[in-house]
Amino acid sequence: MKTQQCKKTGVRVSLKxxxxxxxxxxxxxxxxxxxxxxxxxxxxxxxxxxxxxTEAAAKGLARRxxxxxxxxxLRARIFDANRELREFMILKALSRAEAAxxxxxxxxxxxPAQEKELDALIAQVESEIKKESAGGGKDxxxxxxxxxxxxxxxxxxKK
Numbered sequence: 001m002k003t004q005q006c007k008k009t010g011v012r013v014s015l016k017x018x019x020x021x022x023x024x025x026x027x028x029x030x031x032x033x034x035x036x037x038x039x040x041x042x043x044x045x046x047x048x049x050x051x052x053x054t055e056a057a058a059k060g061l062a063r064r065x066x067x068x069x070x071x072x073x074l075r076a077r078i079f080d081a082n083r084e085l086r087e088f089m090i091l092k093a094l095s096r097a098e099a100a101x102x103x104x105x106x107x108x109x110x111x112p113a114q115e116k117e118l119d120a121l122i123a124q125v126e127s128e129i130k131k132e133s134a135g136g137g138k139d140x141x142x143x144x145x146x147x148x149x150x151x152x153x154x155x156x157x158k159k
Contacts, residue, residue, distance in 0.1 A: 008051045009062050015044040018069060022076050023048065026068035033057035033064070 013023050027036040027048055034057060037049040050065060052058035110118065142150065 007058065008049055009058075011048045011050065011062055011065055012041055013046050013048055013069065015046060018073055019076055020046070022069060022072040025072045025075075026065060029068040029072075030061065030065050034061055 015023075023038065023046060027038060030036065030050065034053060035051040037051075039047050039049070041047045048065065050061050052061055108115070139145070
């Protein structure tokens with residue numbers, strides 16, 4: 001296996017402008033192309049060390065990290081701006097589930113005479129099913145026979 005010497009790139013990120021979570025998420029986003037190591041730096045800052053995994057990945061790695069960091073910063077700002085809305089929607093969904101009263105039985109849309117006729121038809125079908133199942137088990141197609149009944153039991157095994 002060939003050992004490749006890839007040049008490390010260090011990027012200093014101020015935690016005053018960017019949250020540590022945004023830095024971590026941006027580092028994770030570029031971890032497909034580089035090994036990332038985050039260390040504390042002087043003041044409120046961190047140093048992000050990017051070591052490319054391949055020569056091709058080394059091109060524009062710092063720029064890609066900066067773009068990902070900018071995107072993560074925007075996501076964090078949107079997430080914080082929508083916090084109250086998310087909490088409201090979750091509270092509304094949970095309170096609606098608790099306050100839901102048991103639903104009234106649905107109207108089938110049938111008149112009482114039609115319901116009576118439908119019940120009679122269901123009873124008739126159920127009685128026919130009972131007669132057929134108790135009618136001696138006639139099986140003209142031989143569907144209920146077992147394998148042994150149809151082809152005979154095995155007499156010997158091949159070794």
